[in-house]
Amino acid sequence: MQLDWTTFLLQIVNFVVLVWLLKRFLYRPVMDVIARRREGIEKALSDAREAEAHAESLRQDYERKLAEQDRAHAVEMSRLGDEIATERVRRMAKLEAELACERERHAALADKQVTEAARKAGDEAREAALGFVSRLLGRLSGPELDRRLVDMFVADLADLAADQLAALREAAGAPDASLQLSLARPLAAADQSRLEAALAATLGRELPLSVTLDESLKAGLRVGIGPWLLAADLADELAFFRSGARRGC
């Protein structure tokens, strides 16, 4: 245990030099790299905070826009609902009007169909009645009926209106005038004579007479004078009855 002053002084110098060397080659480089790493970490943290703040800002902005969109959506939905309600009311009114028209049209159609059916039923009934009457009269036709029809013809000639009578006489006055007598069956001689006499009296002169048989008359007679035709037969009466019944309905 001895203190050597030379060693003491040299060790002081040695340690001071060692401090400088370690500061130069160890502490400064290592602390620098640690500082750089810390700076990088701080920068990364700062960037991360900025990114977080930016993300938060974006999130808030997005939520704000989302809320605005929700409000706009709600307003739009409300408006749309109102429009739908209005449109529904309008269409319902239109539909009801159309339904009313349709009901009226259907009612009119039904009335028309009922009327048509009634008319058709009437026609059928008349046709049936006519057929029945035609068959009945056809069975009843005969000389007796012809004679009574001649009587009726003669009576009608006597009751002709003045203008009709004048028109007949004018037709009979033609130079080539003649009488075309159509009969359902041949008349008795007395009946034919009575008929010719009544015609001559009515027309004011005797005309040549041509007689033809026409079974379609069923019964009675038909007399043609120029353009005029005088009938007292069953077929014409029935046709007249048919046409009159149609006009009547």
Next chain:
Amino acid sequence: MDTESIIFTIGPLAITRPVVTTWAVMLGLTLLCALATRRLALDPGRLQTVLEGVVSAIHTAIEEALPGYGERLLPFVGSLWIFIAIANLVGILPGAASPTGDLSTTAALAILVFLSVHWFGIHSEGLTAYLRHYAQPSPVMIPFHIISEISRTVALAVRLFGNVMSLETAAILVLLVAGFLVPVPVLALHIVEALVQAYIFGMLALVYISGGIQSRQNRSSRNEAGASS
């Protein structure tokens, strides 16, 4: 002077074994640090991780004792820890002797600690203010403060010297008395003791330096407390 420990002379200067060993330690440390810190990267390798761990641990210890003085005290206190630890461990190598087993070396380190306490104290608060704290709380305390400064410096030197020398002596004695492998536990104890002594020396130096600096801080705190009251 022990003439057996003189390796060579440079003029009037006798270069002893502890000095040569110290130069070797300095050379090795410098080369290692220069090579290791030549290409430091932000993504560290194993060696860089070790170096950063050592430096960060020393820096953290200083910051815990003296917050805000880590950068300023790191070179001196860190060098004390690293040099003393390696110098203590050199004694384990066959044929080598720890420089810290020499009283001249430990005294030199203790004197440097003594001077650094006053250097950092004066640098921190100025010469007059620093010297004034020796008269606190009363001028009567001045001789006691001086005796305390001297005694703790001597204790610092003798403690390190005594521990390292006794460890080496004990290892030699055990090696002489016992067999070849018996001193292994003693060598393991040597390693632990070498690191502990380095830690104690550096920690005491840090405490002394912080005591010199904190005397001013305590006074500032008292002034702030008085002003606020």
